[in-house]
Amino acid sequence: MLIEQLGRVDYLSTFEAMQAFTQTRGSQSADRLWLCEHPPVFTQGLAGQAHHVLDAGQIPVVQSNRGGQVTYHGPGQVVAYPLLDLRRAGYYVKEYVYRIEEAVIRTLSHLGVTGHRVAGSPGIYVRLDAPGSHAALTGPRPANEPFRGLGKIAALGIKVSRHCTYHGVALNVAMDLQPYSRINPCGYAGLQSIDLSTIGVDITWDEAAHLLGSKLSASLAP
Numbered sequence: 001m002l003i004e005q006l007g008r009v010d011y012l013s014t015f016e017a018m019q020a021f022t023q024t025r026g027s028q029s030a031d032r033l034w035l036c037e038h039p040p041v042f043t044q045g046l047a048g049q050a051h052h053v054l055d056a057g058q059i060p061v062v063q064s065n066r067g068g069q070v071t072y073h074g075p076g077q078v079v080a081y082p083l084l085d086l087r088r089a090g091y092y093v094k095e096y097v098y099r100i101e102e103a104v105i106r107t108l109s110h111l112g113v114t115g116h117r118v119a120g121s122p123g124i125y126v127r128l129d130a131p132g133s134h135a136a137l138t139g140p141r142p143a144n145e146p147f148r149g150l151g152k153i154a155a156l157g158i159k160v161s162r163h164c165t166y167h168g169v170a171l172n173v174a175m176d177l178q179p180y181s182r183i184n185p186c187g188y189a190g191l192q193s194i195d196l197s198t199i200g201v202d203i204t205w206d207e208a209a210h211l212l213g214s215k216l217s218a219s220l221a222p
Contacts, residue, residue: 001084001220003213006036011043011073012062014081018166021083025164031089033216034081035209038073042183045069045157052184059179066157066167068122069187076175076195078209080168080216087163089222096220097122097156100169103219104154107171107212111201115153118146123186124154131199151194155186169216172196173208 006014014036021032042053042061045068052070053061061070073079086096104124105115113131115124127133128151156169172195180193196203203211 001031001033001082001217003033003035003217005209005213006034008075009036009038011038011041014038015062015064015167018081018083022161022164022166025083025085027085027088029085031085031220032083033213033220034083035213036079036081037075037077037205038079040072040074040179042070042072042179045071047187049187052187053182054184055182057182059182064157064167066159068155068157070183071155071157071170071186072179072183072193073170074175074179076197076205077170077172078205078212079170080209080212082165082168082216082220084165084220085163086160086165089220091222093158093160096165097158099219100156100158100216101154103212103215104169104171106215106219107208108153110211110215111196111203113153113196113199113201116150118150121146121186121188122156123152124156125150126153126194126199128192128194128199147188147191151192151198152185153194153196171208171212173203173205 040059108115154171174197185191
């Protein structure tokens, strides 16, 4: 897998570049991992519903073909786009999602933070009261408060075409989190989004990108 740091790039042009690469790649094309950040943008997934955008204001809303609902991208967030041939990797979509989440969990663990999965809600969450706690989330989450006590630190949305992946995962490092209050993140009203800075982790964007990139490269290997 070739890891490429793109820096700060426009969302729509990057989306179009991912599509073009996926449509033209051959069976011998090397897999790639693009690491970048975007100027402020709300992106809608295929299931996106307009009412989940509460107040876009001056931030553009872009329709994409990834799974899921609306999310926010902005400066201070590491966005990772694995462009992977799943057939060559030897595993299926469900395991691919698990491996991406595992890479985020291992990234957080390296920084002293414990990441959690919430059944039925892709992405990674942390305990707001004790981000470093190793205690597992025990028992079923309340149906009316599935994210009680949790903050979402990484959002995930993917697309698979001709057995090849694009879109990916976004890890919040040190952001202006206010735009999240202007949407229902991932379609969940009241879901709190947090970043590493908020929970006391001091790390640069470059350091976080390098760390997440290395964990993804290892986790997604065949």
